[in-house]
Structure formats: C-alpha cells, structure tokens
Amino acid sequence: MNVDRPVLLSARGLGRRYAGVSALRGVDLDIRGGEVLAIVGENGAGKSTLLKLLSGVVAPSEGSLQVADADAGIALVHQELNLAENLDVAGNVFLGREPRTAGFLNLRAMHGDARRWLATVGLHIDPATPCGALPIAHRQLVEIAKALSANARILILDEPTSSLTAPEVERLLAIMADLRARGTAVVFVSHHLDEVLRIADRVLVLRDGAVTGTLARGDFDRSTLERLMVGRDLTPAARRAASTSARTTATRHPTIRLRADAVVTRHHRRRAVSLQVRAGEVVGLAGLVGSGRTELLESIAGIVPHGGRVCLDGGAVAAGAVARTRAGIALVPEDRARNGILADEPVSTNVSLAWIDRHSNRGRIDAPGERTLVRSVVDRVLLRPADPARTVRTLSGGNQQKTVLGRWIAVQPAVLLLDEPTRGVDVGARAEIHAEVRRLADAGAAVLFASSELEEVLMLADRVLVMHDGGIAGELALHEATEEAIMHLATGGAA
Amino acid sequence: MKKNLGILGILLAVCVVASIFGDNFLTGYNLQNLTQRSALFGILALGASIVIVTGGIDLSIGSVVCLAGISVPWLLVEHEWSPWAVVPAVLAGSALIGLFHGLLITRLRLQPFLVTLCGLLLYRGIARWMTGDQSQGFQGEFDSVRALALARFPVGLETYSVPATVIPLVLLAVALAVFLRRTVWGRWLLATGRNESAARYSGIPTDRLVTGAYVACSLFAGLGGMLFIFDIGSAQPSDFGNFYELYAIAAAVLGGCSLRGGEASVVGVLLGAATLQVLRTAIILLGLSSQLEFAVIGAVLLVGVSADELVRRLRERRAERAAAP
Numbered sequence: 001m002n003v004d005r006p007v008l009l010s011a012r013g014l015g016r017r018y019a020g021v022s023a024l025r026g027v028d029l030d031i032r033g034g035e036v037l038a039i040v041g042e043n044g045a046g047k048s049t050l051l052k053l054l055s056g057v058v059a060p061s062e063g064s065l066q067v068a069d070a071d072a073g074i075a076l077v078h079q080e081l082n083l084a085e086n087l088d089v090a091g092n093v094f095l096g097r098e099p100r101t102a103g104f105l106n107l108r109a110m111h112g113d114a115r116r117w118l119a120t121v122g123l124h125i126d127p128a129t130p131c132g133a134l135p136i137a138h139r140q141l142v143e144i145a146k147a148l149s150a151n152a153r154i155l156i157l158d159e160p161t162s163s164l165t166a167p168e169v170e171r172l173l174a175i176m177a178d179l180r181a182r183g184t185a186v187v188f189v190s191h192h193l194d195e196v197l198r199i200a201d202r203v204l205v206l207r208d209g210a211v212t213g214t215l216a217r218g219d220f221d222r223s224t225l226e227r228l229m230v231g232r233d234l235t236p237a238a239r240r241a242a243s244t245s246a247r248t249t250a251t252r253h254p255t256i257r258l259r260a261d262a263v264v265t266r267h268h269r270r271r272a273v274s275l276q277v278r279a280g281e282v283v284g285l286a287g288l289v290g291s292g293r294t295e296l297l298e299s300i301a302g303i304v305p306h307g308g309r310v311c312l313d314g315g316a317v318a319a320g321a322v323a324r325t326r327a328g329i330a331l332v333p334e335d336r337a338r339n340g341i342l343a344d345e346p347v348s349t350n351v352s353l354a355w356i357d358r359h360s361n362r363g364r365i366d367a368p369g370e371r372t373l374v375r376s377v378v379d380r381v382l383l384r385p386a387d388p389a390r391t392v393r394t395l396s397g398g399n400q401q402k403t404v405l406g407r408w409i410a411v412q413p414a415v416l417l418l419d420e421p422t423r424g425v426d427v428g429a430r431a432e433i434h435a436e437v438r439r440l441a442d443a444g445a446a447v448l449f450a451s452s453e454l455e456e457v458l459m460l461a462d463r464v465l466v467m468h469d470g471g472i473a474g475e476l477a478l479h480e481a482t483e484e485a486i487m488h489l490a491t492g493g494a495a
Numbered sequence: 496m497k498k499n500l501g502i503l504g505i506l507l508a509v510c511v512v513a514s515i516f517g518d519n520f521l522t523g524y525n526l527q528n529l530t531q532r533s534a535l536f537g538i539l540a541l542g543a544s545i546v547i548v549t550g551g552i553d554l555s556i557g558s559v560v561c562l563a564g565i566s567v568p569w570l571l572v573e574h575e576w577s578p579w580a581v582v583p584a585v586l587a588g589s590a591l592i593g594l595f596h597g598l599l600i601t602r603l604r605l606q607p608f609l610v611t612l613c614g615l616l617l618y619r620g621i622a623r624w625m626t627g628d629q630s631q632g633f634q635g636e637f638d639s640v641r642a643l644a645l646a647r648f649p650v651g652l653e654t655y656s657v658p659a660t661v662i663p664l665v666l667l668a669v670a671l672a673v674f675l676r677r678t679v680w681g682r683w684l685l686a687t688g689r690n691e692s693a694a695r696y697s698g699i700p701t702d703r704l705v706t707g708a709y710v711a712c713s714l715f716a717g718l719g720g721m722l723f724i725f726d727i728g729s730a731q732p733s734d735f736g737n738f739y740e741l742y743a744i745a746a747a748v749l750g751g752c753s754l755r756g757g758e759a760s761v762v763g764v765l766l767g768a769a770t771l772q773v774l775r776t777a778i779i780l781l782g783l784s785s786q787l788e789f790a791v792i793g794a795v796l797l798v799g800v801s802a803d804e805l806v807r808r809l810r811e812r813r814a815e816r817a818a819a820p
Contacts, residue, residue, distance in 0.1 A: 303696060325698020339696045342689040344757065353686055354697045357679045365677055407697060 005032040008072050008154055008185050009054065013063035016049050024049040024209045025062070031154060033183045036176055038196040040189070041206035041229055042454060042487070047189045048158065050206065051076060054187065055156050074154040075147030079162060081139050085132030090114035092131050093146045117145040121175050137168040144175070148184075155179065157188040161195060162290045173199050191288040193222055193491045205229055222493065230454070230483035255279045257313060257446035258300070258329075258415045264307035265295035268470020272308060275465060275472065277415070277446035282437065284461030285450040286486045292470035293450035294334055297417045300324075300448070301331035312414060325354065328414030332404050332421060334450075336397070340404040343393040347383065348374040350392050350403050355410040377406040382432050398422075398429025405436060416440055418449035422456060434460050454483045466490050498751040498803070499763045505749070505799060506770045509777055517780030523654025525780075527647070529772055534660040535644075535723055537768040539739055540746035541667055542715025544764045545708045547747050548675075548688045550756025551600065551607035553709065555592070555614030556716045556743050560736035562618040563589050564720035568631040568729065571640075578640045582721065589717020590710050592618065597706030607709075615740070623732040632729025644725035660722050664765075667715065672761040684708065688756030716743075745796050746771055751803075770795075 007030045015025035024046040031037060031054075041047050052058045053065065055076035067074070083092050090110045091098075099109040114127035123141045131139060140160060147155055157176075161169045176186050176199055190196055196203060203220050205213045205228040212228045257279040262272040273296055277283050285293045299306035302317075302324030309316045310324070317327045333339035342350050352370045359366050359373075374388045381402040383395075392403055401422065408416060421437065422430040437460065441447045451457050457464055464476040466489035473489040514520040539556055546553045563585050570576040570584070592614070599610045633641060647656035675681040687694045687701045695701050719739075724730055748754065749770060750763030771792060778788050 301696075321695055322698055322700045330698075331696060333696050338690075339692045342686055342693055342757075345686070345689055349682070349686070353682075353694075353699070356682060360679045363678045363680060365679055365682060367677075 005034050005183075006068060007031070008033050008068050009066065009074070010068070011054070011063065011065050014050075014053055014060050014065060015062040016053055016058060017061045022209055024053070024206075027053075027063070027211055029204065029211075029214070031185045031187060033153060033185050034180055035201040036180050036186045036188070036199050038188055038190060038200035038203045039206065040191075040193065040196060040203060040225060042483075045206040045229070046209040047206055049209075051156055051158055051187075051189065054154075069153070072153035073147075073151045074156065075150060075152035076156045077140065077143045077147060077158065077160065079158045079160075081136070081143055083131045083139055083142060086130065088128045088130050089118070089125065089134070089142055090127035092142055093117055093127070093149055095146070097150065113149070114145075117149040118142070120148060121145045122171065122178075136163050137165070137172070140164070140172070141175070148179075152184070154185045154187065157186070159189050159191065159290075161190060161192060169195065191290075191491055193225055193493070196225070197222060222488075226484050226487050226491075230487055255313065257444075258448065259311040259314075260296075260300055260308065261311065262308035263296065263299055263310065265292060265299045265470065266304060266306065267295045268292050271470035273470075273472055274308075275448075277448050279444050279446055280441050282441050282447040282449070282460055282462050284457035284464045285448060285467060286454065286457045286464055286490060287450070287467030287473075288490050289452060291467040291490065293467050294419055295470075296467070297331060297419050297448070297450055298333075300415075301329055301417055303331065328411075330354070330408040330411065330413035330416050332401075332408065332416070332418040334419035334423065336400055336404060336424075341392045341400055344391060346389050346391055347378065347395075347403055347406075348388040351377050351388070351406045351410055354407050358411060373410055377410050380409065381406050381436055396426070396429075397424040398426050398433070401425050401433060402429065402436075405433060409436065409440065412443065413440070413445055416445045416447045418447070420451055421449055422451075422453075430456075454486055457481075457486065458483070468492055499760055499766065501803065501806075502749055502751065502763055502766045502770065502799070505795070506766055506773065509770060509773050513773065513777035513780055517777060520777070520780050523652060525776065527655050527658060529769075529776060531644075531658040531660055531726065532772045533765075533769040534658060534664040535719055535726065536739070536742050536746060536772060537664050537765050538660075538667060538715055538719040538722070539743035540750070540764050540768040541664075541671055541761065542712040542719070543740070543743035544747040544750070544752045544759050544761075545671070545684075545715075546607070546712045547744070547752045547754060548684055548756060548759045549705050549708045550688045550691065550754075551705065551708065552611065552744065552754070553596070553614075553712045553716075554608065554611040554740050555596070555618060556712070556740035557736040557738055558615045558618035558622070558740075559589055559592055559713050559716040560720035560723060560739050561730075561732060562592075562622040562720070563717035564724035564730060564735060565622045565626055565631050565732050567721055567724050568633050569626055571637055572631070572634060578637065582640075585721055586714060586717055589720075590714045592717075593710035593713030594706065596713065597709035600709065601702040601705050619732075622735075626732045628732055630729055630731050631724075641725040641728070644722045660726070663718065663722070668761050668765060675759060675761070680704065680707075685757055685759070688758070690757075742768075742771055745792065749796060749799050 009031040011027055011029045014027040016023050027050060039047050039050060053060050055074050057076065084095065093114045094110055099106040111127045118125065118127065121141045121144050123138060123145065125138065131142065144155065160172060164172060173195065179186055201217050203215050203225060204211060205225060207229060255278060256276045258277040260273060260275050262274055264272050287293050298304045300310050302319060302321040305319065311317065312327050312329065317324055337343065351374050355373060356365055356370060359369055378386050378388055383399055383402050392400055418437065422433055425433065437447055449460065458481060462478055464481045464486060466473045466476065466486055468490055476485055519525055543553060543556060566585050567581055570581045571578065596610050596614060599605045600607050642659065644660050646659035649656045675685065683694065683699045684704050686699060687704050691701055720736065746767035747764050750767030751760045752758055752764065774792060774795060775788055778791055779785060
C-alpha cells in the first residue's frame with residue numbers, strides 16, 4: 001500500500017438513511033492518489049449509496065467526509081452514461097465549460113483541447129464526431145476524458161465494464177492503470193471479481209450496508225471476497241431443504257411444462273439459452289444486474305422478438321405476446337409502474353384485464369362474473385384495503401404488485417414468469433406474494449422468476465439457474481445453492 | 496358523470512346568455528339548424544374521441560370530410576354512378592384511409608400527429624386535383640339520397656322538427672357507448688390508452704386495437720362528410736371541411752377526453768359538440784364580429800380544460816390526504 005501517497009479524501013463513520021431506513025453506515029475510508037480502489041458487494045449492499053456520498057450527489061446523514069484539497073475534483077461516471085447524444089465529442093467534453101471568445105464558442109480551441117484530453121484516455125477519434133454515433137465503450141472513455149479535463153483527481157466509475165466486450169475491458173483496465181500511474185485515484189464498482197483481482201490495490205467489501213472488510217493487495221483472493229460479500233453460513237435454502245426435501249425430486253414434477261430451446265435475446269446475440277421448468281416447479285433465475293435475466297423472461301413471454309423456440313407442454317408456441325399469453329404464459333414485469341399497472345384505473349379493471357376475454361359472451365363483458373372474480377382475487381392475495389374500487393395509484397408498492405399478480409391468478413397460467421417479484425415490497429407483503437407464487441405452482445404452474453436478492457432466490461426456488469453475461473453459467477440444486485455458490489457463478493467463476 | 500355535469504353547465508350557460516341577448520335564439524328554425532349541425536359535428540367528434548382514447552390524434556378529419564363529401568356528387572353527377580354504389584364505395588374508401596393511418600402508426604411506429612398531419616395535406620390535395628378544384632353539387636337531383644340528411648321528423652311542434660342526421664348520430668353514440676363500457680375490446684381500448692405497455696404485457700392485441708380506432712375515426716369522418724354534402728348541396732374542394740378536425744378534437748376534449756388517453760365519455764363528447772355549435776351561433780346572434788369566432792372558441796376551450804385540470808388536482812390532493820395514515 002502506498003502510505004506515502006497523499007490522502008485525497010477521507011471518510012469517518014459515513015452513513016446514509018433513506019426515510020429512516022439505513023442504506024449505509026459506519027464507513028471509514030481513505031482514498032489516496034495513485035491507487036485503484038474496488039468496491040464490491042451484492043445487489044443492495046450499499047455500493048451505489050457509497051458512490052453517491054463520495055461524489056457528493058447526496059449528503060451524508062451521519063459521519064464526516066473531508067476533501068484534502070478543495071481543487072481536487074471528484075467525478076462520477078454513471079453506469080448509464082450521461083452524454084448529450086446530439087452534441088459532438090468536444091461539445092460533451094467541455095459541456096458547461098466551453099472555451100469562449102467574446103461570447104462566441106471558440107471551436108478551434110475546443111476541438112484542440114478535446115483532442116488532447118481524448119489522447120490521455122487512448123481515444124484517437126475526431127472531436128467533431130457526434131456522441132450518438134459512438135459505441136458504448138468510446139462514450140465511456142469520452143466521459144472519463146470529460147472528468148479529467150475538469151481536473152478530477154478522484155475518478156469514480158460505477159460498473160464501468162458492465163456493457164463492454166472483453167477487448168474493451170482490457171483497454172479500460174489499461175487506462176485505469178495509466179491514470180493510477182499519474183497520481184489519480186480511481187474508485188470503481190464491479191460485479192466481475194476477475195477484474196477486481198487483476199487491477200485493484202485495495203478492495204472495500206460491503207454487505208447489508210456495512211463494511212465487512214477493507215483488504216490490501218496480497219490479502220484478498222476470490223474465495224475471501226465471496227465469503228465477505230455473502231457472509232452467512234447456514235443459508236435459507238439449506239434450512240428449507242431440511243423440511244421439504246421431497247419437493248425437488250423429478251417424480252414430484254412429472255411433466256416438463258416450459259421448455260426454451262436455444263433462445264437468443266436481442267441484447268446477447270452470441271448466447272443461446274436453453275432451459276426447462278416442470279409443472280409445479282419453482283425455478284429461480286439468479287445473476288447480477290445486466291446478466292440478461294429480464295431479456296430472457298421478456299423473450300419467453302413474447303414481449304420482445306428472439307431467436308430459438310419456446311415450447312409449452314412439448315409444443316412450440318407462436319411468437320408475440322398475444323399468442324404466448326393466450327397459450328398460458330404470463331409475465332409479472334420488473335417495472336410495475338411502466339409495464340404492469342393501469343395506475344388510474346380501479347383494482348377491478350386491473351385484475352380482470354387478462355381474464356375478461358376468456359369469460360366473455362361473444363365480446364360482451366360478463367359483469368357479474370367479473371365482480372365475483374375480482375372479489376375472490378382481492379381476498380386471496382390479501383389486498384389492503386380489500387376494495388376493488390380503489391384506484392391502483394393510491395395503493396402501496398406491495399399491494400400494487402399483488403394487483404399485477406392477481407391479474408394472472410385470475411387466469412391460472414400454465415407458466416408464470418416473474419421479474420423481481422418483490423422489488424419495493426415490504427416484508428409482510430413479500431411473504432404473502434411468495435406464498436401465492438407457491439400456491440400457483442402447487443396448482444400445476446411452471447414458475448420461473450428472476451431476483452437480484454439472493455435471499456429471495458434461496459427462499460422461493462426449488463432449483464436455481466445462474467446467469468452471467470447473457471448465458472446460463474450454471475445450475476444449482478436446492479442443496480447446492482448457497483449464496484457463495486451463486487455469487488461464484490454470477491461473477492464469472494468456473495462452474 | 497361529474498365531468499359531464501361541467502360541460503352540461505357550460506352548454507346551458509351559453510344557451511341562457513344567447514337566448515337573453517339574442518332575439519332569435521329560441522326560434523324553432525334556429526334550434527332545428529343547431530340540432531342538425533350539432534349532429535353532424537357530433538359524428539366527427541365521436542370518431543375523434545375513439546382515437547383520442549388510445550392516446551393518439553387525428554388531424555386529417557377535415558380533409559377526409561372533404562374528400563369523402565366531394566366524391567359523392569363527383570361520382571353521382573360527373574361519373575353517373577348509382578347511389579347504391581357510391582355510398583358503400585365512399586365509406587369503404589374512408590375506412591381504407593383509416594387503415595393506412597393505423598398501419599403506419601402501429602407497424603412503422605410513426606407518431607399519430609405526423610401521420611395524420613400528412614393525411615390532412617394529402618386528402619385535401621387529392622380532392623382538389625380530382626375535381627379540378629371545381630365546386631361539386633347535386634344540381635337539384637338525387638333528393639331521395641339527400642333525404643338521409645335533409646328529412647325532418649315532426650314531433651308535434653309547429654316550427655321544430657327533428658333532422659334526419661340525429662338518427663345516425665344516436666345509433667353511433669349508443670354503439671360506441673356500449674362498445675366502450677360493455678365489451679372486452681372497449682375495455683382493452685381504454686386500457687391501451689391508459690398504459691399501452693401494461694396492456695401489451697397483459698397479452699392485449701394493442702396494435703390491432705389502435706389500428707381499429709383509426710379505421711373507425713376515418714369511417715366516421717367519411718360518413719360525416721357524406722351527410723354534410725347532402726345537407727348543403729354543393730361545396731368547394733378548397734374550403735369544404737376546413738378546420739373540422741379542430742372542432743371535433745375540441746368537442747372531444749371539452750367532453751372530457753384526456754389527450755393522454757384512456758378517458759372518454761360519449762355523452763360528454765356529444766355535449767361538447769353541441770356547445771361549440773351553440774357558441775358559433777351565439778356569436779352571430781349577439782352581434783359580435785364573426786371574425787371573433789375562433790378566438791371565442793379558443794378562449795372557451797382554454798377556460799374549460801384549465802378548470803378541468805384544476806378540479807382534477809384538487810380532487811387528487813384530497814384523495815392523497817384521505818389515503819395518508
């Protein structure tokens with residue numbers, strides 16, 4: 001460790017609460033010039049909160065944050081890049097700080113300076129190129145050049161490699177090493193432990209909002225980091241397996257209900273996914289953000305076009321959401337507000353939406369039948385308040401999610417796909433939603449759900465598929481599925 | 496229903512003002528004339544509201560009125576087609592125009608505003624070119640067909656009879672109301688307007704519904720255009736139907752359709768269409784300059800939608816306060 005290097009930023013007891021709930025607490029950290037610091041942890045461990053605190057996007061609710069030199073800028077490069085696509089590269093590098101002559105843009109100076117800053121990140125392109133025309137990897141480098149040109153001494157990268165190809169990752173790592181050699185502090189978050197192991201001088205491990213270890217090079221290896229990230233010995237799955245060991249046997253689930261044959265999604269064109277789910281089985285789809293779980297579920301549901309085949313009870317189902325839904329494949333989407341609810345309609349309209357055409361008399365809505373159905377669904381999912389006339393917008397997140405789930409309970413789907421089934425849902429409602437999913441499976445549905453929360457995967461799944469980089473990295477039976485094993489596969493470890 | 500009370504209030508207020516300050520407002524002749532025009536514009540407004548429910552817009556209504564309307568005497572008189580062929584042909588042509596819009600919007604994902612703006616220019620131009628920009632009329636013939644718009648049904652009053660255009664209006668209004676409230680596709684159309692993505696994720700054939708909405712809108716406009724030309728007897732391709740899309744959209748919005756989609760009231764739309772026509776008449780009867788017509792309609796529309804938005808926010812705030820623990 002470079003103890004002789006200057007400390008650029010130091011945090012003591014840093015923490016942040018959101019609406020009374022602690023997202024991060026007790027972080028002690030010194031960031032020195034000329035080092036690469038990696039921050040690792042599960043989804044929801046507090047990584048993003050820490051980055052926001054360090055970069056000043058949000059203010060700490062406890063502890064202190066001291067910057068050694070007021071001129072030493074801190075720049076955060078977001079995972080979702082924030083470039084103005086309609087402007088050219090030079091315009092983005094100097095956005096808000098454009099060199100001016102008598103009030104007019106000095107384009108010559110702007111392009112010349114931009115060229116020099118781009119060269120420092122190894123990018124040799126024309127500064128007049130529109131940013132919208134650049135590949136993701138180049139945009140990222142433009143963002144870094146922009147940060148450096150603004151005199152950033154601390155560069156913070158949030159999952160910089162998540163959308164890069166292997167050679168692009170190599171190049172970025174080389175640039176990070178180069179910046180380190182020039183005395184810049186580089187802080188980065190990554191889900192890929194391989195990268196962390198290769199470049200980081202120090203690693204900060206977070207779990208459940210607290211630091212579980214700050215390790216210097218030489219003190220960390222893959223297994224140490226995985227253990228610190230997960231940290232629990234007896235997993236929920238192991239506990240549940242002891243009580244319901246018979247559940248996973250194939251004899252219990254005789255028919256293969258859902259089969260995906262070499263499904264290729266739009267985002268991961270070089271990876272084909274094949275999987276099968278038996279009737280009555282609940283399969284968890286684990287993986288880190290960006291590993292392709294949502295794309296896979298939306299492909300199976302027919303929302304987005306895909307390659308390969310999707311079969312139900314042995315027969316291929318036609319493409320498109322209309323055909324897939326009619327055949328009995330239902331999806332509870334990740335983004336409830338955008339793709340799930342009709343916010344300004346009552347619960348009743350939301351719940352009966354997919355049901356009404358199956359129980360109509362030549363298109364005429366069966367109004368008494370609809371009322372009975374909605375009533376029974378509202379009671380079954382324990383909606384609070386249990387009022388079918390209530391506008392969905394006024395319900396809590398958990399009850400909105402129950403409404404979307406209720407839509408599919410009404411039609412008893414053959415295949416139920418759920419994407420982050422309990423995001424933004426409180427603990428009580430979560431248990432009720434889990435129980436309802438299990439009931440649908442017991443009634444014969446094949447359930448496939450994606451979750452970023454390992455605990456949820458282990459609580460609900462009979463079997464776990466782990467995705468990494470658009471493909472299935474491995475399959476874990478209930479007794480093998482520990483958080484360590486899942487993280488190992490999800491971060492690109494060998495199966 | 497509460498929303499309909501608002502527009503009913505505006506309609507009654509305009510009627511009261513017009514009958515107090517204008518001498519001829521409450522005459523049978525004027526009321527009969529108003530009924531006729533309200534019915535004709537009501538048909539256009541119903542069509543516009545179907546498209547607005549999906550969150551779209553149709554700016555080509557006036558030009559479709561012109562092309563369909565002008566085609567009727569042009570085919571009957573210049574090309575000597577039989578009325579039995581002309582009416583179905585013109586309606587089918589109008590539906591095809593709607594299909595064209597719908598496919599461009601759902602398949603090519605073009606914006607409805609853009610597609611129908613091009614339509615507005617396109618059909619007007621075709622109508623003018625087709626007729627050599629010459630006025631088209633029935634030349635005193637074809638009274639039996641024109642009776643579709645000109646017939647009057649006595650209701651026991653000396654000076655007031657119900658115009659024939661009320662019949663198609665009522666039939667379409669009832670059909671649309673039943674469609675929206677009682678059928679699966681109507682429910683799905685409203686759901687598509689509320690949140691097209693959520694509807695798609697629920698397995699609803701949103702593209703087909705949206706296409707159907709544009710077909711219906713152009714069909715209504717074509718029917719309206721036919722009835723307009725039957726009513727007035729002859730028209731100039733260069734100005735027939737000008738701005739009618741704006742009357743139709745304004746009526747739909749006054750009647751409670753949200754341009755964000757998902758909301759419609761058939762009764763409200765009819766009241767909105769009537770309000771605009773009463774307003775136009777009132778401007779003349781009150782002795783205001785007819786050059787002020789558009790300004791007055793614009794002002795009333797602005798006041799109406801502003802009041803609606805304010806009431807909505809007030810109600811929302813009250814609901815939020817009630818929902819808070």
